[in-house]
Amino acid sequence: MDRRTLAGGLGGLALVVAAVVALRTGDAPGTLKREIADGVEVVASQEPAKPANPRTRALDVDALQVAWNGSASAYEVRWNGNVQLVPTPEVELPGLDPDAETSVEVRAVSATGRRSEPLLISATPEDLYDDRWDDQLVGQVDRFDGPEALDPRKWRVQAEPECLGLRPFGQGRRIDVDCPTAAFQSNTPVRFGMPAADGATGRAVVSVAGAVESSHVRLTLLPDPWQYLEETDAQPKGSVSLDVTTQGTRIIADPDLPRTGRQITLGDSQTTGLVAGVRHRWEMRVLPDAVVALRDGVVVAYEPVAITERLVHPRIRIDGGGFLDAFGVGGVPERVVPTEVIPLERDVELPQDAVAAKLVSSVPGRQVTVSELPLTTGKVAAAQQARLVVIRKPESRPQALPRLSDRPGGMKIGAPRLHVVHEDGTKPPQPLPRKGRVLVTAEVNAIGHRGIELELDGKRIAALPTDEQGSAVPGRHEFWLDTAALGVGSSARLKLGVLPADGGEAVIAETVFALG
Template sequence: MKRVAFVVAGLALVVGVIVLRDTDGGNSTLPTAPPPPTKLKPYVSDQVLVPSPQGRPATPANVVARGGHHKIQLNWSGEAPAYEVKWGSKTKLVTRPGTQLNGLENEREQEIEIRAVDSFGQRSQPARTKATPRADNAPYTFVDRFDSPDEPDLQRWRLAKRTDCARATSGDEEDHDRLVISSSCGTRAVTLRSRTPFVRSDDESRFVIETDAPSTGGKLLLDLVPGPVSVQGDPVLPGAIRATISTDVVGNSIVELVPNGTAAKPIPAAVPGMTVRWEIVLTKTGTQITRDGEVVATSPFVPEWHEATALIGFAALAGDRIRAGVDLIGYRTARSDAPPNVPTPQVRIDGPVSSTHPIPDVTSGQLRIALIPSRESEPVTAVRINGVEVPLRPAVPGTPWKPGAEYPAVADLPKEAFTDNLNVQLVTQERIQVTHTDVELTGPKSPPQRQAGTPLVDAHPVLADPVPEMLDAGGQPIENGAAFNRGRVVLEVRVNALDSAVAGLAGFEIRLDGNHIATVPTTVDGPAAAGRWRISLNTSSLTAGPHAVEVRAFSTDSDVHPETGYVPFLLKP
């Protein structure tokens, strides 16, 4: 009985705690974890040797500064693991010899200092330069520079995504005067669709985007599709042009052009956060892709179509979150305008019928839908919208209907569907996956349609993951899982990140089998940002069998979460 009474009392106590937390208005006195340290004291245990600061790094050389629209691009030469860039009252740390300063006032000169930063936070003497951002007034038949506080203008743009895993918004902080695409949708492209048709001219036509995408481990897709399509799937649709730019985890970029494209020259390594101007150029003899004015891929393909839908896709290569800044999208083509637009209705697929209310002044409408069949079957050729059956046709003639492949289709809306809610049913007995829907309603010309929003992925710098590796006494890597003799070994710790800015590194702690054996501070003149350190360990007193080293890196910013890396190793008997 005592045992039962104890359990009941314990349950009552737990319930009491839960009620207390739910009703105290957020002023709980329960203990919380202390914030991570932002300054570390050096510590070394017996049988451990750690490196120490040496001479200061060399001053960055060959600085080149170029002013652009609300931005300045900087490049320099140097061999340091990181650099500190100062302008006005702002400072940022970068890990490559180049960066871009955003959110600047046009025609206002900026004085800039660049210092090399070694792995212990030692600074070089500064390299100084000046530059002035300049307004971009180049002529286009259609252009959006995304300068307004609430972007994008829904009269001009639509964002296609499978779920609420992505946003197109005005940027925050230094990105406040550019469009930011933020996504946690993984490897599936999030697509920005222009409502303004791309209409070829008789001579040369250009589709232009200035963006810092693709970031490290990302992909940028530029499509011109001869039909009312909102998504970018595989394979590329008949008659369409696609440029794919991919950047791997070390910054190497490749460009692919479909159809029949060949690379014209190697692509330089990407500088994180640096805007690049990409163009699809259509001529009478073929298609080109240019990067900052240089041709990087060509194709003999000359499209037969006169008008196309322009799509810009952003994706991760390995499921990471992405944040891409867009400074400009424009056409140099024959003149065209976005069709008049009215608010977009909600679409419900094969669900309970919802109430509908007419939208006034609608003159026409179109349902755009993407389908994936589960097995070999006849294409779906009809759809029921608000109870009225209408034909469904491929958005691009000749698109194959096959299992697992996305099939974009369109249906003209009956007047009964000019409402705030659309109830849509596929007229088929087959099992079909619907991956996307959107609706185009046209009506009288209206002013720009904007709505406030914030990016899903913020711009706050983070620490890179520390990467520990075991080396033998000669400095050669020990193969994973390979057992080695007890004695002197080397632990190499690397911290590096290909981001537009990184958080300051206060240092790192090392634990062996859970025991604290060393702390290495990295703030001699200020925080480091990246580097490589080699720590000597004597494993003679350890037992045979498996062991593990944990390295935990801390930032000088208490709001930045520490990052941890692990490496196991095996000692012979």
């Protein structure tokens, strides 16, 4: 019996083991054979349609952003001899020759790996790049592109130690956030001044990219003394936030801020939210009677409120992963205020290079109390719900921030998922009716696999190749199960195996459902 016969006879586990053995002997894994058991119907997927309506822009002089319309599982992008698979109808191509025209081919890819006809796009980065985007900013733009990109004089970070790293981006790198939540508090305040030509009294600009579908970015302007407190889900008193998800962008304001009734026309933008792996530039523009959100220079949201404070402190929060590229502010120029915030979990000695010190305590009802401490205080006693704020000399480096280590590039992927629903709409944990069919949806959130297998109570009932015309992509696969024909008992266990192209160990998802 050869390896393929053994794999077919023993199911998914044997298939993976056989593939590993084949690799060890120098052979590539064999092509997965399509097999569908009686009582199982594969929901046919449409052939991938050719992408349409191409659009290009440049956030840097050596990078192109290419977008198009389409609804495929993923897309294959080819340019300058490179090939990249992307999960959304948009891609950013860094490290290009600014003066050279770049030709791009985009093909839609189905969940089974089939390719559409190519959409052809050509553009020159320098022709699209707007080198005046930062004319309204003051001071130096922070570019998060190196191991010491987070200057402890300018930033305070609230994140797990291993949360941050550097991922490749063209010829450079960008901060990669790979944890549930990370907050970046700027030590450079924004002071509102006289309205500029666009009416803004101040602004904050952040360039970020999403990592996965659940990525979430929030840029908040905090009045004193909220910048000294930890990031929470509550909207601080007097604050305004630019809130961005993959679904879109909005402005969230403290409901106690004065409403003005100002109306602003939104721009024409096909997408307004985060995109995985593609940077966009968001501006939070503060007018005397409104706060406006712009994405790549296009107005996408606003809130008709008036910020009552003249000095605010920007904070960036990233949930669910993302890439932090650059940050800048506009308004009246302000100096960096090197600040260290120390939770008073134990007694703390006041640093000798402090130029000011404060005791900040939070109390219920969105209230914060602040008391100045004499520099001769010496030791500050531990206190619950209190933090010691130390303002240091301009040349001081308040505390060490994480040194950012390099991480590999590539698209971030998630675990596979299984969903079950009866044709009458009943879903687990409710028992599903015995009569009728059950729809099983397998979500594959990975690239580079060669197929999937579906098992029911330990027996393989479906095997589908996913690399028919090239590398496989994330996608959805649907199956109708006739539970009576399959001989399912009072409960059933479904197991999805995603088989890597290199013959490695399958990635597994499982679910259990009951039949009533």
